Amino acid sequence: xxxxxxxxxxxxxxxxxxxxxxxxxxxxxxxxxxxxxxxxxxxxxxxxxxxxxxxxxxxxxxxxxxxxxxxxxxxxxxxxxxxxxxxxxxxxxxxxxxxxxxxxxxxxxxx
Amino acid sequence: xxxxxxxxxxxxxxxxxxxxxxxxxxxxxxxxxxxxxxxxxxxxxxxxxxxxxxxxxxxxxxxxxxxxxxxxxxxxxxxxxxxxxxxxxxxxxxxxxxxxxxxxxxxxxxxxxxxxx
Numbered sequence: 001x002x003x004x005x006x007x008x009x010x011x012x013x014x015x016x017x018x019x020x021x022x023x024x025x026x027x028x029x030x031x032x033x034x035x036x037x038x039x040x041x042x043x044x045x046x047x048x049x050x051x052x053x054x055x056x057x058x059x060x061x062x063x064x065x066x067x068x069x070x071x072x073x074x075x076x077x078x079x080x081x082x083x084x085x086x087x088x089x090x091x092x093x094x095x096x097x098x099x100x101x102x103x104x105x106x107x108x109x110x111x
Numbered sequence: 112x113x114x115x116x117x118x119x120x121x122x123x124x125x126x127x128x129x130x131x132x133x134x135x136x137x138x139x140x141x142x143x144x145x146x147x148x149x150x151x152x153x154x155x156x157x158x159x160x161x162x163x164x165x166x167x168x169x170x171x172x173x174x175x176x177x178x179x180x181x182x183x184x185x186x187x188x189x190x191x192x193x194x195x196x197x198x199x200x201x202x203x204x205x206x207x208x209x210x211x212x213x214x215x216x217x218x219x220x221x222x223x224x225x226x227x228x
Contacts, residue, residue: 037156045206050211088155090214
């Protein structure tokens with residue numbers, strides 16, 4: 001049971017908008033910034049969004065993040081076939097000393 | 112090129128030990144906060160451990176506390192994970208990752224650890 005709740009799957013056709021939610025609590029998302037990672041099949045995770053809504057260099061602007069209270073969202077605008085991957089949210093949790101928590105991941109399928 | 116390369120994974124029997132290494136290059140390792148994250152087969156990501164720049168602060172997930180020890184050698188640009196009393200549920204790909212902006216911005220390719228009789 002992951003501390004951060006994500007839907008197990010999401011899907012869309014090319015060009016559609018897909019939203020992935022990440023729900024936590026006051027000790028994690030409510031107190032700290034949210035990071036999003038993308039993991040393509042058979043590869044290591046890659047940083048996608050940091051500080052709730054910041055994109056690292058090289059990440060397309062069709063990826064955007066937001067946070068409100070104890071929840072966060074990742075939006076993929078203009079879904080592309082190469083976006084088919086697992087997406088994880090993560091945040092530090094202040095309830096236990098130095099604990100970082102991930103969501104269980106959302107598998108995005110491009111129909 | 113910014114890079115993290117893990118090594119040391121393999122097969123080990125329950126109760127055994129293994130030491131993972133992670134070699135960093137392309138960035139200033141000595142000022143970086145490092146972590147270990149693992150992923151069991153077919154499962155999601157699980158954070159394992161954190162070590163501060165000077166090794167003064169160490170954090171562990173409850174699932175590995177008392178069994179795993181993280182360390183680093185800034186002169187060799189390397190971070191290590193000593194794993195003792197290994198159990199079947201420790202079977203996973205182990206990644207080292209740099210902490211930046213409260214998230215993990217650089218990841219290694221991972222090393223597989225299999226705990227089985």
